Amino acid sequence: MTNKPAFKSLALLSAFIFFGYTYAQEKKPVELVIDETRIHQTIDNFAASDAWSCQFAGNWPDEKKNAIADWLFSLDTLANGNPKGIGLTMWRYNIGAGSAQQNEDSRIKDEWRRAATFANSTGSQNERIAAQNWFLTAAKKRGVPQFLGFFNSPPQWLTKNGKTFATKGACNIDSSNYTRFACYAIDAIKQIQQSTGITFNYISPVNEPQWDWSDGNQEGCPYSNAEISNLVKSFNRTFIDSGISTKIILPEAGHIKYLQKDDDKPGKGNQIDAFFNASSPLFIGDLPTVCHSIATHSYFSTSPFNEATTIRTQTKEHILHIPGLQLWQSEYCILGDNAGEIDGRKRDLGMNAALYVAKVIYLDLVMANASAWQWWLAVSPYNYKDGLIYIDKNKTDGNYYDSKMLWAFGNYSRFIRPGMKRVNISSPDSNLLASAYKDAQTGQLAIILVNTSATQKTITVRNGATGYKSYTTYTTDATNNLSKQLVAGAHLEIPAQSIVTVLLQIPQLNH
Numbered sequence: 001m002t003n004k005p006a007f008k009s010l011a012l013l014s015a016f017i018f019f020g021y022t023y024a025q026e027k028k029p030v031e032l033v034i035d036e037t038r039i040h041q042t043i044d045n046f047a048a049s050d051a052w053s054c055q056f057a058g059n060w061p062d063e064k065k066n067a068i069a070d071w072l073f074s075l076d077t078l079a080n081g082n083p084k085g086i087g088l089t090m091w092r093y094n095i096g097a098g099s100a101q102q103n104e105d106s107r108i109k110d111e112w113r114r115a116a117t118f119a120n121s122t123g124s125q126n127e128r129i130a131a132q133n134w135f136l137t138a139a140k141k142r143g144v145p146q147f148l149g150f151f152n153s154p155p156q157w158l159t160k161n162g163k164t165f166a167t168k169g170a171c172n173i174d175s176s177n178y179t180r181f182a183c184y185a186i187d188a189i190k191q192i193q194q195s196t197g198i199t200f201n202y203i204s205p206v207n208e209p210q211w212d213w214s215d216g217n218q219e220g221c222p223y224s225n226a227e228i229s230n231l232v233k234s235f236n237r238t239f240i241d242s243g244i245s246t247k248i249i250l251p252e253a254g255h256i257k258y259l260q261k262d263d264d265k266p267g268k269g270n271q272i273d274a275f276f277n278a279s280s281p282l283f284i285g286d287l288p289t290v291c292h293s294i295a296t297h298s299y300f301s302t303s304p305f306n307e308a309t310t311i312r313t314q315t316k317e318h319i320l321h322i323p324g325l326q327l328w329q330s331e332y333c334i335l336g337d338n339a340g341e342i343d344g345r346k347r348d349l350g351m352n353a354a355l356y357v358a359k360v361i362y363l364d365l366v367m368a369n370a371s372a373w374q375w376w377l378a379v380s381p382y383n384y385k386d387g388l389i390y391i392d393k394n395k396t397d398g399n400y401y402d403s404k405m406l407w408a409f410g411n412y413s414r415f416i417r418p419g420m421k422r423v424n425i426s427s428p429d430s431n432l433l434a435s436a437y438k439d440a441q442t443g444q445l446a447i448i449l450v451n452t453s454a455t456q457k458t459i460t461v462r463n464g465a466t467g468y469k470s471y472t473t474y475t476t477d478a479t480n481n482l483s484k485q486l487v488a489g490a491h492l493e494i495p496a497q498s499i500v501t502v503l504l505q506i507p508q509l510n511h
Contacts, residue, residue, distance in 0.1 A: 029491055030429045034436055034445065034463040038424035041326065041371045043437065044293070045146050046413035047090035048072065048378035048388060049331070050135055052112050052218075055100075056395040057379055058131025068389055068400055069135060072378055073142035075414075081484040083474070086388075086410030089418050090146035091139040092374060093132065093200070095188050097164040097219045098156035100128055106156075107163060112381060112393065113218045115164075117155050118188045137196050145418065148249070149188060150204035152219040154181045164219040169212035172221045178234035181205070185235065186242050200246045202291060204330070205235060208254035210265045223251075224267045225274045229282035236287040247291040250275065252330055256296045256311055256368070260318050272315075276322045285322070293371065294319070295330040302360045303339035312368035319369070328372040329364040332357075334385035344385050347403075351478050351497050353385050354404035358450045358499045361412055362433045365422065375409060407481040411474065411499040414482065415446045432457050432494065447502040449494055457494040461504065472503040 057065055070076075074085030096115025099106035108114050116126040136147070153164040154173040158181055166172040173181060182205075189200050206221075206228055213220030223231070228251055235248055251271055253259055262269035272294055276285035284290055296315075302308050319325050334353060335344040342356045364370040379400075380387025388406040392398030416437045423445070425436035431453035437446045451457050461468045471487040477498035494500050 029458045029460045030427065030432055032434055032447070032459055032461045033426045034447075034461065035424040035426075036438060036445075036463065040422040040424070041365075041369045043416050043418060043420045043422065044326070044328070044372040045088075045090035045374075045418055046409070046416065047088055047092050047146075047148070047330075047372065047374040048409075049092035049094060049150070049374070049376060050132055050378060051092075051094040051376070052115065053377065053379040053381055053391060054135045055116065055128035055131050056112070057391055058134035059127075059395065060397055064397070064400055065134065066138070068379060068391075069138035069142065071389060071402055071406060073139045073144050075143050083410065083414055083482045083484075085142070085414075086406060086482075087414040088139070088144055089413065090148060090201075090372070090374070091136065091144050093136055093147060093149045093192075095149045095151050095185070096128075097151065097153035097159075099164040099219055100126065102156060102164075107216045108165070108218060109216070110218075115152070115219055118184075118191050133192070133196055136192070136198060140196070140198055146201045147198055148202040148204060149185075149192070149200045149246075150207060150252075151185070152207045153213075153221045155184050158184070159221075163216075165216050166213045166220065166222055169214055169222055171223050171227050172213075173231075175227070175230060178231050179238055181231070182235040182238035186238065186244055189244060189246055202249045203235075203246050204249045204252055204295070205231060206250055207252045208297065209251055210254040210258055210268045222268075225251075225269075225271060225282055226267065229275065229284055232284050232287065232290060236284070236289045239289045244289075246289075248287075248289050249291045249293060249295050249328065249330070251295065253296040254299065256298060256301045256315055259294060259296050259315055272318050272322065272325070276325050285325075292324055293326040293328050295328040297331040298329050298360060298364055299332065299335050302356075302363065303341045305359070305363075308360075308363050309367050312363055316367065316369045326371045327368055328374070329368070329370045330372065330374045331376050332360060332374070333376040333387075342385075345383070346385070347383055347387075347390060348385055348405075349390070349401060349403040351404050354408035354476065354499070355450065355452055355497060357405050358408045358411065359433060359452065361409070362435060362448070362450055365412075366433075366435050369422075373412065402481070404476065404478075404481075407476040408499045410482050411448055411476055411501045415474070415501045415503065416448070420446070429457065432459070445504040447504065449498075449500045449502065451494045451496060451498050451500070454496050456496050459492050459494055460490050461492070461502070463504075468504055474501040474503075476500075 075087045076084040098117035099114035100116040116128040158177045159172045209223035258269040274282045377386045381393035390401045420437045427434040433450040474482045
């Protein structure tokens with residue numbers, strides 16, 4: 001009987017040693033290893049679109065619309081050193097098809113989803129376009145270097161049904177009007193040049209061609225691959241004849257799967273090979289005005305994580321068979337129920353939606369090798385997870401609100417500038433998503449870390465044989481929006497449920 005206390009003490013000691021060892025293991029820093037010799041894609045841009053709210057928000061009081069523009073475009077810093085804005089590097093401009101001029105006759109019920117067209121005869125400028133142009137100019141003034149004009153539909157007066165959406169899923173423009181469509185695009189480009197001094201770097205004539213676009217919820221037009229190929233050939237000839245330098249980007253696929261296979265849309269899929277494989281009868285990859293990038297949207301393909309990873313890895317491998325071809329993720333916001341992980345309905349200004357978006361960006365950049373990542377509505381009036389900034393649905397004034405999605409996007413867009421290259425970085429922790437980018441001119445490295453877990457992570461960073469002893473971090477979490485901090489020491493703490501950009505200082509040899 002006398003040995004029981006001793007046994008109990010021994011058991012307590014063993015438990016203490018075991019749990020102490022486990023705790024130490026849990027607290028062991030996560031070592032991130034950079035390999036600059038493994039270079040992946042070159043980054044083109046990070047962007048968002050002006051659809052549809054900027055046609056009204058551009059008429060708001062100067063103080064408010066300037067504040068919105070600062071959040072989206074500014075590279076300035078506040079007095080505390082934090083960024084004033086997320087520094088987008090491209091602005092997507094909606095070239096409307098004329099549903100706004102049709103008003104109720106457009107049969108698009110929501111006035112905020114109607115879009116104005118440029119006058120093709122009188123030369124007068126619609127008030128909505130003037131408001132859009134305010135944001136276009138504001139972007140340029142704040143240093144945005146790239147601009148893209150996109151069409152959801154051909155202009156109304158060229159469509160088969162006289163509307164800006166289709167009938168029974170049929171392409172809404174006859175081939176005899178392809179050249180007129182291209183001429184209208186040139187007119188729009190020139191009017192933008194004349195009124196703002198801005199030349200579109202890119203034009204996107206087709207949007208999500210796989211969908212029917214027959215419900216009248218917005219402007220839209222379906223196309224088969226053959227129709228896209230012929231349309232782009234008409235654009236190419238017309239652009240060359242006019243001397244326009246703007247490049248054509250296509251096809252803005254409605255789902256990433258359509259880049260690889262037809263799936264449920266015969267004649268509208270397998271778009272990598274259809275447009276960029278020289279053996280294809282629809283090949284347009286050698287046309288001088290066609291950008292050597294293929295654009296897709298990330299909707300409906302982001303959950304669950306393993307499946308999202310697989311389809312992106314497959315896409316990356318498929319694209320690698322076309323020399324020099326790049327991938328753009330050209331439109332995303334949170335839609336649907338995403339395998340039960342998150343629902344697109346109802347605004348979420350907090351971290352739940354922000355972390356989800358940050359994961360999607362990671363997937364597209366790292367698993368799919370995307371060289372561009374572009375958001376849908378920069379400014380939204382809706383009760384939906386579709387906006388970086390939200391406004392009251394008021395044409396002349398109202399309140400405006402930032403979201404954590406805005407600042408999470410900024411963890412990427414502010415610090416990964418055009419021309420930077422993604423380099424390899426490994427993370428042994430599946431809850432700590434890491435990607436790294438190098439500026440070849442300055443040699444600076446930026447690491448983006450997405451900590452999806454509910455616990456803080458301690459990390460160290462090694463680059464070859466060297467380790468880092470100082471860091472500059474920008475943190476977005478429940479209480480911070482790109483908050484700047486200077487950190488000395490080999491270890492770095494990454495808050496729970498956060499997105500952190502780490503700018504690496506000159507590495508020092510470990511001793």
